[in-house]
Amino acid sequence: MLKISSPHQPARKPRIVIVGAGFGGLSVIKGLGSVDAEITLIDRQNHHLFQPLLYQVATAALSPADIAAPIRSIVRRHRHMHVLLDSVCGIDRGRRMVRLQSGATVDYDILVIATGAQHSYFGNDHWAEFAPGIKTIDDATRVRRKILLALESAETNRQENVAERKEFLTFVIIGGGPTGVEMAGAIAELTRHATAMEFRYITPKCVRIVLIEAGSRLLASFPEDLADSARRSLEMLGVEVRLGGRVNHIDATGVIVGDDRIKAATVIWAAGVQASPAAQWLEATADKAGRVCVEPDMSVTGHPEIFVIGDTSAIARDDGRPVPGIAPAAKQQGLHVGRTIAARLAGRHEPGRFRYRDFGTLATIGRKRAVVDFGWTRLKGFSAWLLWSTAHLYFLVGFRNRFVVGMTWMWNYLTFDRGARLITGLTPGTMASPQPPVITLTPAAAPLKAVSAER
Amino acid sequence: MLKISSPHQPARKPRIVIVGAGFGGLSVIKGLGSVDAEITLIDRQNHHLFQPLLYQVATAALSPADIAAPIRSIVRRHRHMHVLLDSVCGIDRGRRMVRLQSGATVDYDILVIATGAQHSYFGNDHWAEFAPGIKTIDDATRVRRKILLALESAETNRQENVAERKEFLTFVIIGGGPTGVEMAGAIAELTRHATAMEFRYITPKCVRIVLIEAGSRLLASFPEDLADSARRSLEMLGVEVRLGGRVNHIDATGVIVGDDRIKAATVIWAAGVQASPAAQWLEATADKAGRVCVEPDMSVTGHPEIFVIGDTSAIARDDGRPVPGIAPAAKQQGLHVGRTIAARLAGRHEPGRFRYRDFGTLATIGRKRAVVDFGWTRLKGFSAWLLWSTAHLYFLVGFRNRFVVGMTWMWNYLTFDRGARLITGLTPGTMASPQPPVITLTPAAAPLKAVSAER
Numbered sequence: 001m002l003k004i005s006s007p008h009q010p011a012r013k014p015r016i017v018i019v020g021a022g023f024g025g026l027s028v029i030k031g032l033g034s035v036d037a038e039i040t041l042i043d044r045q046n047h048h049l050f051q052p053l054l055y056q057v058a059t060a061a062l063s064p065a066d067i068a069a070p071i072r073s074i075v076r077r078h079r080h081m082h083v084l085l086d087s088v089c090g091i092d093r094g095r096r097m098v099r100l101q102s103g104a105t106v107d108y109d110i111l112v113i114a115t116g117a118q119h120s121y122f123g124n125d126h127w128a129e130f131a132p133g134i135k136t137i138d139d140a141t142r143v144r145r146k147i148l149l150a151l152e153s154a155e156t157n158r159q160e161n162v163a164e165r166k167e168f169l170t171f172v173i174i175g176g177g178p179t180g181v182e183m184a185g186a187i188a189e190l191t192r193h194a195t196a197m198e199f200r201y202i203t204p205k206c207v208r209i210v211l212i213e214a215g216s217r218l219l220a221s222f223p224e225d226l227a228d229s230a231r232r233s234l235e236m237l238g239v240e241v242r243l244g245g246r247v248n249h250i251d252a253t254g255v256i257v258g259d260d261r262i263k264a265a266t267v268i269w270a271a272g273v274q275a276s277p278a279a280q281w282l283e284a285t286a287d288k289a290g291r292v293c294v295e296p297d298m299s300v301t302g303h304p305e306i307f308v309i310g311d312t313s314a315i316a317r318d319d320g321r322p323v324p325g326i327a328p329a330a331k332q333q334g335l336h337v338g339r340t341i342a343a344r345l346a347g348r349h350e351p352g353r354f355r356y357r358d359f360g361t362l363a364t365i366g367r368k369r370a371v372v373d374f375g376w377t378r379l380k381g382f383s384a385w386l387l388w389s390t391a392h393l394y395f396l397v398g399f400r401n402r403f404v405v406g407m408t409w410m411w412n413y414l415t416f417d418r419g420a421r422l423i424t425g426l427t428p429g430t431m432a433s434p435q436p437p438v439i440t441l442t443p444a445a446a447p448l449k450a451v452s453a454e455r
Numbered sequence: 456m457l458k459i460s461s462p463h464q465p466a467r468k469p470r471i472v473i474v475g476a477g478f479g480g481l482s483v484i485k486g487l488g489s490v491d492a493e494i495t496l497i498d499r500q501n502h503h504l505f506q507p508l509l510y511q512v513a514t515a516a517l518s519p520a521d522i523a524a525p526i527r528s529i530v531r532r533h534r535h536m537h538v539l540l541d542s543v544c545g546i547d548r549g550r551r552m553v554r555l556q557s558g559a560t561v562d563y564d565i566l567v568i569a570t571g572a573q574h575s576y577f578g579n580d581h582w583a584e585f586a587p588g589i590k591t592i593d594d595a596t597r598v599r600r601k602i603l604l605a606l607e608s609a610e611t612n613r614q615e616n617v618a619e620r621k622e623f624l625t626f627v628i629i630g631g632g633p634t635g636v637e638m639a640g641a642i643a644e645l646t647r648h649a650t651a652m653e654f655r656y657i658t659p660k661c662v663r664i665v666l667i668e669a670g671s672r673l674l675a676s677f678p679e680d681l682a683d684s685a686r687r688s689l690e691m692l693g694v695e696v697r698l699g700g701r702v703n704h705i706d707a708t709g710v711i712v713g714d715d716r717i718k719a720a721t722v723i724w725a726a727g728v729q730a731s732p733a734a735q736w737l738e739a740t741a742d743k744a745g746r747v748c749v750e751p752d753m754s755v756t757g758h759p760e761i762f763v764i765g766d767t768s769a770i771a772r773d774d775g776r777p778v779p780g781i782a783p784a785a786k787q788q789g790l791h792v793g794r795t796i797a798a799r800l801a802g803r804h805e806p807g808r809f810r811y812r813d814f815g816t817l818a819t820i821g822r823k824r825a826v827v828d829f830g831w832t833r834l835k836g837f838s839a840w841l842l843w844s845t846a847h848l849y850f851l852v853g854f855r856n857r858f859v860v861g862m863t864w865m866w867n868y869l870t871f872d873r874g875a876r877l878i879t880g881l882t883p884g885t886m887a888s889p890q891p892p893v894i895t896l897t898p899a900a901a902p903l904k905a906v907s908a909e910r
Binding site: 047072148198421 | 610
């Protein structure tokens with residue numbers, strides 16, 4: 001099937017195409033080992049992103065380059081690998097060809113789709129404008145700009161309009177999963193500790209942070225006692241946790257939860273994801289989140305030459321529960337598929353069924369608390385936070401990033417400082433839209449005593 | 456003049472307004488010391504930027520946050536200082552009032568303008584679109600994206616159109632001052648060393664870098680032998696130095712120098728600057744670069760309560776030569792003006808005339824060469840580079856940045872790695888404009904031998 005040989009044409013190497021250079025895609029390369037094939041890796045970004053730490057970029061604790069590494073740099077030792085910066089817009093299964101947005105096509109003998117997931121607004125796509133989520137570096141810097149500008153606007157707007165000022169200082173996070181919990185904790189720290197010293201008219205007391213979860217508890221995938229511990233930790237940081245809250249409306253001035261209107265300049269979406277459109281490209285069966293339902297070896301039904309892994313695929317564990325959409329699962333699947341392909345090309349016995357090994361799940365709350373569930377044991381508080389930090393540092397791609405992030409964390413921890421607190425992309429018009437920070441005072445007009453009293 | 460007292464109104468503190476939080480503006484604060492006044496610092500960005508290293512962000516050696524520090528963080532110990540994120544759009548000298556873009560106004564008793572300079576395209580403002588300069592973080596990430604995308608496009612476009620590929624691999628820098636020299640050296644290293652390992656179809660030999668200078672030599676402000684040394688160092692890095700080259704035209708496909716057309720996807724402007732429009736706000740006399748011609752104490756003629764410093768002002772040294780538009784000059788002027796104001800408010804004798812102390816000028820060429828002119832002695836080569844590195848690290852604001860930059864430089868130096876090589880702001884449409892990287896091949900269609908031969 002894979003070797004094409006004719007008197008007129010020398011034997012050519014099998015062509016493996018991997019779409020997506022996330023945790024899944026890169027692990028496929030690891031699993032392939034030193035296979036004698038021509039490998040093409042396609043991604044629409046030029047960098048691999050360590051998504052679990054993206055919320056730290058959004059809250060100005062880390063710089064984008066700290067958690068992203070150029071793909072070419074990661075695979076540079078694979079001399080016969082091609083890297084393409086492009087987006088997939090379709091797949092021709094008959095001609096075994098991937099269509100790219102640039103108009104190019106890439107032929108494959110074996111295809112691996114590892115294109116991840118994107119936000120889902122449950123049919124309310126117009127909410128995306130008012131409640132951005134965090135999936136890419138640009139998402140994160142956009143959210144960072146939004147948070148920091150809200151603080152600036154509140155500071156400038158301190159006297160004239162109390163209601164408006166309150167709106168600038170209200171931060172709503174929708175979704176009580178690990179991302180929402182981590183964002184809420186990080187925003188609480190950013191606004192309460194790091195800026196308490198630097199603003200003259202806003203104090204930690206003025207800030208309101210609301211975490212909204214539709215279910216009856218936070219961290220649905222964690223045991224109940226850890227979820228409770230996370231909720232208490234958040235509340236100690238001053239976060240208002242609203243369980244069973246149904247978001248009915250989002251616009252530029254805030255959200256409506258149930259019948260309650262919360263006016264807020266900053267709303268962040270951490271509620272739902274849906275798979276990338278791989279199921280449509282492949283005309284394959286998908287679950288309701290758009291994930292391709294794959295065979296036990298992660299291949300597409302009827303197409304043993306196409307594999308779908310990570311957040312784009314749906315597969316069950318041995319006990320019937322679904323494999324979670326987290327980085328370790330994508331990495332295990334990538335490794336498995338890489339080894340399957342290598343075995344197939346070498347004519348060896350294929351490993352067959354994918355089995356998920358659950359090494360535990362972690363979520364962090366602020367600068368010294370976390371919850372860790374290993375299955376056989378559970379940790380919370382500071383020891384869990386230490387473990388979380390070590391684990392994330394360990395898995396960061398590239399020694400340099402690991403080192404820089406480690407030093408930055410230590411610095412942030414010791415000083416409460418947030419070095420990456422930059423507002424970028426500020427054009428002259430940015431301040432005026434979508435919500436103009438109405439500045440109507442002359443600072444010197446305020447008697448200094450009154451100002452001091454307000455702090 | 457400054458204390459307003461009446462039976463109905465308590466004495467109020469003098470109001471000092473500083474516009475611009477660059478080297479000049481921050482030094483004013485240092486010079487003011489513990490003066491009992493209400494100080495307002497206005498900047499259109501939320502961060503102070505270490506501009507001398509901005510070219511390293513543009514060439515992916517450093518991250519934006521490495522060379523920028525939040526203004527609020529820098530001045531947080533000054534409890535009575537206000538920081539405003541806003542742009543100045545006018546000054547009412549009669550009512551002593553600064554008008555801001557947001558519509559707000561700020562009253563002053565003493566005003567310091569330190570708003571720096573911007574690019575000047577010598578009347579060809581439409582060139583800005585094709586030949587961006589580097590003055591802000593956003594400028595730098597835009598140039599970084601342009602350079603990295605050109606390399607990606609050349610790699611993908613490797614076979615079909617040799618002329619187009621050549622265009623992607625041609626980098627033109629206009630202006631042979633320190634910025635142009637540093638950019639040319641950094642691009643040479645980025646393209647030649649750091650990416651030689653990571654691209655499969657482009658080699659250092661394919662890359663062409665042209666530095667165009669209208670004058671008869673590089674680094675006009677340096678002694679001739681150092682300028683010669685810089686030129687030789689650049690040529691050793693493979694940079695084509697064109698002296699006496701007059702740029703007549705720039706568009707999306709390249710530049711016309713004299714009668715010669717150089718096709719290039721990446722053109723960078725480092726040729727000219729003009730002062731910010733302070734002279735217009737103040738209706739003051741300006742030189743041809745728009746700089747306000749100030750009195751010997753840096754105040755505006757007829758307005759002892761308004762000072763203009765740094766790149767926005769024009770003042771001569773004792774020997775009649777102009778004070779250069781560099782960071783050390785702005786810092787000295789800021790300190791001088793701060794002390795002048797402090798003395799005036801305290802009723803002490805004012806320091807009077809500003810005297811520039813020339814501590815030398817430096818420019819770096821790539822990863823191990825620089826030129827340094829101390830006046831009394833000159834250095835070039837590796838020792839100059841070591842001195843340049845130390846000096847820049849020393850002057851970086853904030854311990855954390857200094858430390859991170861130091862570690863990053865050491866890492867870059869030891870490994871040739873460029874960790875910050877991120878293409879951000881890539882929207883699906885970005886690849887298609889303004890110059891579509893026409894991708895027309897299927898990589899696998901290329902016989903592997905031919906590919907290997909091309910490397």
